[in-house]
Amino acid sequence: MKTTRLILVGGFLGAGKTTLLWEGAQRLADRGQRIGLITNDQAPELVDTAFLSRDHVAVAEVSGSCFCCNFQGLLDALHTVRTAAQADVLIAEPVGSCTDLSATIVQPLKDRLSHELVIAPLSVMADPVRLADILDGGTAELHPSAAYIFRKQLEEADIIVISKTDQLTPSELIALKARMAEAYPDADLFSLSAETGEGLDEWLDAVTTQSNGGQHLVEMDYDIYAEGEAVLGWLNAAFTLNGDMTDWNAFAESLMTSLGQQFDSMGASVGHVKILMKSDDAFLIGNLTGKIDTLGIRGTIQTASEVQLILNARVQMSPEALEKVVREALDSTCGEHILATPKAWRCLSPGRPNPTHRYDHVVKSVEG
Numbered sequence: 477m478k479t480t481r482l483i484l485v486g487g488f489l490g491a492g493k494t495t496l497l498w499e500g501a502q503r504l505a506d507r508g509q510r511i512g513l514i515t516n517d518q519a520p521e522l523v524d525t526a527f528l529s530r531d532h533v534a535v536a537e538v539s540g541s542c543f544c545c546n547f548q549g550l551l552d553a554l555h556t557v558r559t560a561a562q563a564d565v566l567i568a569e570p571v572g573s574c575t576d577l578s579a580t581i582v583q584p585l586k587d588r589l590s591h592e593l594v595i596a597p598l599s600v601m602a603d604p605v606r607l608a609d610i611l612d613g614g615t616a617e618l619h620p621s622a623a624y625i626f627r628k629q630l631e632e633a634d635i636i637v638i639s640k641t642d643q644l645t646p647s648e649l650i651a652l653k654a655r656m657a658e659a660y661p662d663a664d665l666f667s668l669s670a671e672t673g674e675g676l677d678e679w680l681d682a683v684t685t686q687s688n689g690g691q692h693l694v695e696m697d698y699d700i701y702a703e704g705e706a707v708l709g710w711l712n713a714a715f716t717l718n719g720d721m722t723d724w725n726a727f728a729e730s731l732m733t734s735l736g737q738q739f740d741s742m743g744a745s746v747g748h749v750k751i752l753m754k755s756d757d758a759f760l761i762g763n764l765t766g767k768i769d770t771l772g773i774r775g776t777i778q779t780a781s782e783v784q785l786i787l788n789a790r791v792q793m794s795p796e797a798l799e800k801v802v803r804e805a806l807d808s809t810c811g812e813h814i815l816a817t818p819k820a821w822r823c824l825s826p827g828r829p830n831p832t833h834r835y836d837h838v839v840k841s842v843e844g
């Protein structure tokens with residue numbers, strides 16, 4: 477089998493990675509490329525996997541641990557999806573609270589799989605609102621140790637991608653890019669909106685032609701990194717919902733509003749809270765990437781008496797407190813007319829990162 481190109485898209489929780497994977501995969505497919513996607517999380521039942529798997533795209537999931545701490549899991553997923561899709565290009569999304577990817581994933585892959593994989597530049601996405609605050613010396617409303625992860629992700633990037641540019645005026649974007657170029661002179665800078673498609677082809681052109689992933693290694697304080705992850709409560713749950721004559725969009729709006737208001741009233745920073753609801757081919761998705769004003773709902777489910785719900789929440793609070801908030805919001809939103817039957821429920825706080833490999837030197841890239 478010929479070599480396959482691997483594009484890693486990192487970046488903090490809610491930056492827009494999965495949206496880019498989906499849009500990027502569509503465009504590459506239009507260019508005649510065969511695509512495989514890989515998702516990653518601390519626990520199974522992923523909104524991202526369900527979102528990307530519709531439309532018969534080949535998706536493999538590494539769950540239960542991040543790529544760096546489960547390198548073999550990553551290798552297995554790469555092998556599975558590469559073979560299944562006969563893929564020209566694989567796009568993989570590491571966990572949003574993960575960093576040190578150059579040392580723990582990119583270098584080991586270049587070292588061990590150069591005969592199979594061409595490694596594209598490591599792309600790191602950043603939400604422009606959080607980014608502006610980080611550049612101002614703030615913490616983007618995150619715990620200082622979580623903000624440390626955000627900054628380290630940017631430092632190790634070969635390519636920094638400012639996402640969601642449709643939320644910026646042209647002059648705001650120019651100013652943000654100028655500040656980024658000054659702060660991170662060693663990274664190539666791209667900006668795009670996966671929603672409007674602006675800038676997407678420029679980024680795709682770079683990651684499908686360049687083969688020099690992992691040019692930067694950064695110093696990493698694993699105590700701060702571990703704390704930055706441990707301050708997040710992490711909940712992955714799945715339910716079957718039954719309710720006759722239910723307006724499922726109103727249900728999603730009500731559930732997400734209730735969650736957002738509760739987190740805001742508790743002063744708990746939201747990394748990302750997302751739901752995906754599905755009935756046959758219809759689906760809707762809801763996201764909160766900060767305070768309640770970040771709430772967005774997309775898609776529609778018309779009439780269905782039974783719906784599958786996946787809920788993933790990453791919020792700065794203890795797992796116990798998160799569990800309680802989600803249970804209460806779900807109970808009150810379901811009321812007496814909707815029956816929620818649990819299929820999966822995992823609530824945790826991420827353990828200390830303990831990478832399988834950690835390289836202290838840049839492995840020479842093999843030209844693809």
Ligand SMILES: Nc1nc2c(ncn2[C@@H]2O[C@H](COP(=O)(O)OP(=O)(O)OP(=O)(O)O)[C@@H](O)[C@H]2O)c(=O)[nH]1
Nearest residue numbers: 489490491492493494495572640669670671748763
């Ligand atoms: N306005 C706008 N919103 C976007 C864009 N791209 C993503 N979003 C929104 O940002 C939110 C998070 O997007 P995701 O793609 O799920 O982010 P992610 O980085 O994969 O998040 P995690 O997997 O939790 O780390 C969703 O509400 C998306 O709709 C964009 O280009 N423009």
Ligand SMILES: [Mg+2]
Nearest residue numbers: 493494524569
């Ligand atoms: Mg994602």
